[in-house]
Amino acid sequence: MSAPVETEPQAASPQCPAHRSGDLFPLPGSSYRGPAPRYQELREQEPVVRVRTEGGVDAWLVTRYKDVRELSADPRLSRARACGPGAPRVGGTMHTTPEMIISLDSPEHSRLRKLVAGAFTLRRVERMRQGVQQVADQLLDDMQGRQGPVDLVQQLAVPLPLTVIxxxxxxPAQDLRDFEKWARAFATVDDRAGGEESLQGLAKLSEYIVGxxxxxxxxxxxxxxxxLIAARxxxxxxxxExxxxxxxxxxxxxxxxxxxQLANSVLALLADHPGQWxxxxxxxxRIPRAVDELLRHVNLFATDTTGFPRIAAEDIEVGGVTIPKGDAVLLSLASANRDPAVFADPDRLDLxxxxxxxxxxxxxxxxxxGKHLGRMELEIALEGLLRRFPDLRLAVPESELPWHTGEINHTLTSLPVTWGEQA
Structure with missing residues (x-):
């Protein structure tokens, strides 16, 4: 039996000029439901287009699956040059420090990845399954005991991956509460507050991890x-360091x-696709295949890109366009995941x-x-929710759900849900 087909709500298409440099990045209209509607036009008409960014510099925005996939593996696109001194500040993207693994090019990146990769193999992650299941069961036991409504963000979506990490x-167990507080502050990016809370979390975490x-x-x-300490x-x-x-x-x-991803996936199902829930x-x-579809369909990134710009280390030809050496490049994973050349009926959620x-x-x-670990956590969390709460539903209208502004990701502040006979 196939999953029921439900129509995906479509946002109104913004009035964007079609000429080559008329778009400001991030493009307007992005939500957890999908990338900005403008991406469909760009894939069809200008799959590699020069845009103006909030940081005041120009960048090349790449939108088709084939091009995004190829450029993601192209060594001529440098992450290190995008993170080093004097790098162009591309507004609306995440700025990482030069020593982080996601900021390195080979050979430094290959060396570091080789040392840490053994800790993330599928076999090692599978050995963790029982422990992750126990953490999820404890959280769901507490949720079930509350009789609803509960905030799924605070009850499950945040504490599950935080406890696992x-x-x-x-x-140590006695430090987990402080660890959670600092990690949550560190992961929160709020431009309006000048990032003060995030910096404080970073400082506390830095001191703690050193110890x-x-x-x-x-x-x-x-x-x-x-x-990792023993790895060599x-x-x-x-x-x-x-x-x-x-x-x-x-x-x-x-x-x-x-x-x-967990909170947004549950929201997508409850708000738009209760029949598929x-x-x-x-x-x-059906859950493993459904998790992959939710990963494809639900838009995690508020900018519709990876959040990590790259710099062309030499001239690169892609999609009939030459990207000059030194220019910034943005790869839209969200747009690539909606490319009809790869995915049949790409705007439909097909679990x-x-x-x-x-x-x-x-x-x-x-x-x-960490893709194996992330996928496993999503599968375990969804299975637990579906097993215990097959009639789970939103406890408030979707329009009342609070979203954190200034985030790199589409981040729900809370997700009140209920079940059973509660109003």
Whole structure:
């Protein structure tokens, strides 16, 4: 039996000029439901187009699946040049520090990735399944005991990946509450507040992780941080700074993105596709394929791109256009995931989609190291919700849901849900 077909609500198409330099990035109209409507026109008419960014500099915006995938793996596009001194400030994107793994080019990137990749293999992640299941069950037990309505963001979407990341790093149980507070502040980007809360979280986390690395070095335990401390390739190993920086990267990428993806996926189903929620509840074997479709369909990035600009290290020809050396390039994963050349009826949520080569985890050398863990957490969380709350529904009108502004991701502040006979 195929998943029920439901019509996807369409946002009104903005009136954007069609000429080559008329668009300001980020494009207006993006939401968790999908990328800005303008991307459809760009894929058809100008798949590689020069846009003006909020940072005041021009950048090339790439929108077709084929081009985005190829450029994601093209070594001529440099992440390091986009993060170094004097790099163009492309507004609406995430600015990472030069020493982070997502900011490096080869050979530095290859060296660091080789040292840490063993901690994220599918086999190792599968060994974690029972522990992740226990964390999810405890959170869902508490949720079920509250009898609704509850805030799914605070009850499940945030604490599940945060607890898992804390346990991965070997954070002692008595420190998890402070760890969660600092990590949440670190992952929150709010331009209106000047980033003060995020900086405070960064400072607290930095001090804590430095101490944690020292503790694990003195007394190794069965956790990923201890494994990374011990990891070596011949005589090479991670430096102290690299260990601390990787801890930050793991927190930002492994907690915040998973939390937002889970909350937005549940919202997409409950608000627009309640029939598909019930369809999943009928047969939980459908969940893995559904998770991949939700990863493709639900738009995580508020800018519709990876959030990480790149710089052309030499002239690059793509889509009939030459991108000159030194120019900034933005790759729209959200647009690529809606490309009709790859995905049949791409704007429809099809939880039974058989062929789904989405690139939500990126592609090439910078593809997400934690993709196996993120996918597993989403599967476990959705299975638990569907098993216990097959009649889950929003407790407030969707128009009343609060969204955090200034985020790189589409981030719900809260998601009140209820079930059973509650009003």
């Amino acid at each position: 804390g346990e991965l790093l070997g954070v 944690l690395v020292a503790d694990k070095r003195a007394a190794p335990a069965d956790d990923m941080l201890s494994e 390739d011949n005589d090479d190993r991670l430096s102290e 690299e260990l601390v920086t990787f801890g930050f990267t793991l927190i930002g990428a492994g907690f915040d993105t998973t939390a937002n 019930r369809w999943l509840a009928e047969d939980h074997s 039974d989609r058989a062929r789904n080569p989405h690139i939500s985890f990126g592609h090439g050398v910078h593809h997400c190291l």
